[in-house]
Amino acid sequence: MIKNKTWNQHEVKKENKSLVLETIRTNYPISRASIANVTGLNKGTVSSLVSDLLEEKLIHESGPGESSGGRRPVMLLFNQLAGYSIGLDLGVNYLLGVLTDLEGNICLEKQVKFNQLSYEEILDELFQMVDYLIEHAPPSPYGIIGIGIGVPGTVSKSGEILLAPNLGWRNVDLLSIMEEKYSLPVIIENEANAGSYGEKKFGAGKDYHHIIYVSVGIGIGVGLILNGELYKGSNGFSGELGHMTIEMDGMKCGCGNEGCWELYASEKALVKNAQDKGLAIPNNREHTLESLITLAKEGNSEAIALFHQIGDYLGVGINNISNIFNPELVIIGNRMADAKDWLMEPLMNRIKSQTLWFQQQNLDINFSELSTHSTALGIAAFSVEKFLLTI
Numbered sequence: 279m280i281k282n283k284t285w286n287q288h289e290v291k292k293e294n295k296s297l298v299l300e301t302i303r304t305n306y307p308i309s310r311a312s313i314a315n316v317t318g319l320n321k322g323t324v325s326s327l328v329s330d331l332l333e334e335k336l337i338h339e340s341g342p343g344e345s346s347g348g349r350r351p352v353m354l355l356f357n358q359l360a361g362y363s364i365g366l367d368l369g370v371n372y373l374l375g376v377l378t379d380l381e382g383n384i385c386l387e388k389q390v391k392f393n394q395l396s397y398e399e400i401l402d403e404l405f406q407m408v409d410y411l412i413e414h415a416p417p418s419p420y421g422i423i424g425i426g427i428g429v430p431g432t433v434s435k436s437g438e439i440l441l442a443p444n445l446g447w448r449n450v451d452l453l454s455i456m457e458e459k460y461s462l463p464v465i466i467e468n469e470a471n472a473g474s475y476g477e478k479k480f481g482a483g484k485d486y487h488h489i490i491y492v493s494v495g496i497g498i499g500v501g502l503i504l505n506g507e508l509y510k511g512s513n514g515f516s517g518e519l520g521h522m523t524i525e526m527d528g529m530k531c532g533c534g535n536e537g538c539w540e541l542y543a544s545e546k547a548l549v550k551n552a553q554d555k556g557l558a559i560p561n562n563r564e565h566t567l568e569s570l571i572t573l574a575k576e577g578n579s580e581a582i583a584l585f586h587q588i589g590d591y592l593g594v595g596i597n598n599i600s601n602i603f604n605p606e607l608v609i610i611g612n613r614m615a616d617a618k619d620w621l622m623e624p625l626m627n628r629i630k631s632q633t634l635w636f637q638q639q640n641l642d643i644n645f646s647e648l649s650t651h652s653t654a655l656g657i658a659a660f661s662v663e664k665f666l667l668t669i
Contacts, residue, residue, distance in 0.1 A: 291327075294319060296667060298327045302337050302356050303666075309351035328354065335419040336360050336669060358383070361420030361665065364411050365658025366404065366427045367469060367650070369613075370444045370496035373400075375407040376654045377415055380423075380662050382480055384655070386414055397447060401455070408460065424661030425462055427452065428469035428653040430497055435514040437466040443532035444497045444546075465660050469493060469653045470517055473646075474501025475508055476656030477609050481647040486607045490599050491646075493653070494592065494614035498540035502603065520544070524594050543591035545614055551584050567613055574620055585620035592621060593628025600629070600641060611646030612653075618645040 294317075301316050302308055308316075314324045331337045338357050342350035358381040367374040371393055377386040388410055390403060404427070412422055429452070431442025437453035456464040474491035477483040483491070489503035498520030502509040510516050520540035521533050528537025541547055545567050552565045557580050559569050573581035596608055614621070626643065646652050 294323060295327050295330065295669065298324060299331055299336060299356075299666060299669065302331070302354050306337075306355045307340055307353035309353055311351060313354075334669065356381070359416070359418055361418050361423040362415050363423055363658040363661040363665070364408060364425045365472075365654040365656070365661070366407060366425070367472075367653040367657070368400070368404070368427055368429050369469075370430060373403050373407055374650060374654050375411055376651065376658060377411045378655065378658045378662075380666075382655055382659055382662070384651070385416065386411060387651075387654075397445075397450070400445070404456075405459065408456075412460075420665075422462055423665040424465065425456060425460060426465040426467065426472070426657030426661045427456070428467055428472035428657045430469050430495070430499060432515055432518060433466055433468050435510075437464075439466065440515075441533070446532075463661065463664060465657065465664065467657055467660065468499060468501070468517060469657075470499030470501040471508060471510065472501070472654075472656035472660065473499075473611050473652035474503050474609075474656070475659060476648055476652040476654070477611065477646060478503050478506075478508075479659050480655055481652060482609050482644045483607060486642075488604070488606045490596075490603060490605045490608045491652070492592070492596065492599075492608065492610050493612040494544055494610060495612040496544060496546045498544050498595070500599065504603070519595065519599060522595065522598065524591070524598075539591070539595040543588055543595060547591070548584060548588050548614075551587065552581070555580065555584070557581065557584070567617070571617055574617070582620055585617050586624045588614070588617075589621035589624035590628050593625040593632075596625065596643070597629055597632045606640060606642065608641070608643045609646055610643070611648070611650075613650055615645045615649055 297317050298313055301313050310324050310328055314321045336357055337354050340353045340355050342352055358379040361380055363378050365376045372391045374389045376384050378384055415422060429439055429442055430444055432440045434440055439447055439450040439452055441448050453464050453466045470491060470493040473493050477491055478489060483489040487506040491501040493499040500517040500519040502517055521535055521538045523537045524539045525537035529541045530536055531538040531541055549565050552570055559565060563569050570581050574585055648655060
């Protein structure tokens with residue numbers, strides 16, 4: 279009985295400590311008395327927990343704040359430089375790595391582009407990126423607190439990559455490989471889920487509770503924020519809406535289905551359409567998103583028409599999603615967001631003509647504020663949240 283009582287006391291203290299830290303983190307600068315008022319904890323408990331957090335260097339004191347009649351209180355601040363998180367966005371043709379502090383501020387970033395690499399080659403790129411970010415991280419009390427990787431595929435709740443069709447991966451246990459190599463906590467998550475969390479926490483979704491994040495790169499992934507929380511479904515497989523059928527008897531997809539949305543509204547579709555039309559790129563450059571954006575900026579009508587077609591197909595899928603989930607906000611992110619100047623009008627025309635009128639009320643459609651950084655920032659934030667819960 280005494281053992282259980284001791285365990286319970288330990289758990290209560292841990293929960294209270296997390297509560298005090300989160301209160302400081304979200305409200306600083308804040309006094310001890312204000313923490314007691316916000317949390318409902320007594321002042322003695324708050325004072326003891328604050329002492330622990332100061333000793334652990336997760337918070338620090340600043341000069342006195344304004345007085346409400348008595349002695350001016352000492353203010354407490356969250357120490358966002360107590361440790362650093364690594365966030366990696368693994369795309370089909372790129373790898374973006376960021377090093378953030380505990381508030382999600384980017385301290386360092388690096389990106390590499392590649393094409394049709396093998397699994398072993400991509401693994402090597404991941405190792406090189408993580409090594410670089412660790413080596414260049416500033417000194418801090420806790421060092422690197424975790425590594426997060428967003429991947430373009432279906433991820434189980436245990437972190438196993440079950441299927442990433444555009445990478446050609448199936449049943450890959452990347453989590454165990456990274457944990458064994460770096461002896462750090464690792465999180466593997468679907469890139470659109472991470473992107474939706476990044477937008478909710480740092481970007482266009484900060485003031486919304488019902489958000490659909492559409493990640494448009496080589497493929498299409500969708501992250502769902504419902505009632506302010508990331509929705510992952512019963513087994514963690516929600517959001518695979520890039521593989522919803524929008525064309526009966528359509529093209530064959532790498533997932534095994536036919537007529538998938540991403541075959542008609544993605545970067546892959548854009549490039550394929552440009553190649554099929556024989557669109558000439560100056561200086562014999564490749565058909566890429568970047569080269570086609572350059573043509574569109576120069577007023578090339580064929581390139582602009584290709585983007586308009588993608589925008590129209592994006593509208594088809596977003597229309598379906600809106601009718602199912604009734605969101606407040608749809609955010610279009612990842613690399614295709616750079617083409618918003620030519621996507622928005624045809625997309626909105628499709629929405630206005632097909633989405634049920636009552637679904638259109640109070641529905642905002644925006645492009646990502648974080649551009650290509652939504653996933654990397656979101657997955658880095660997951661690691662921070664996990665770290666702070668273990669304190």
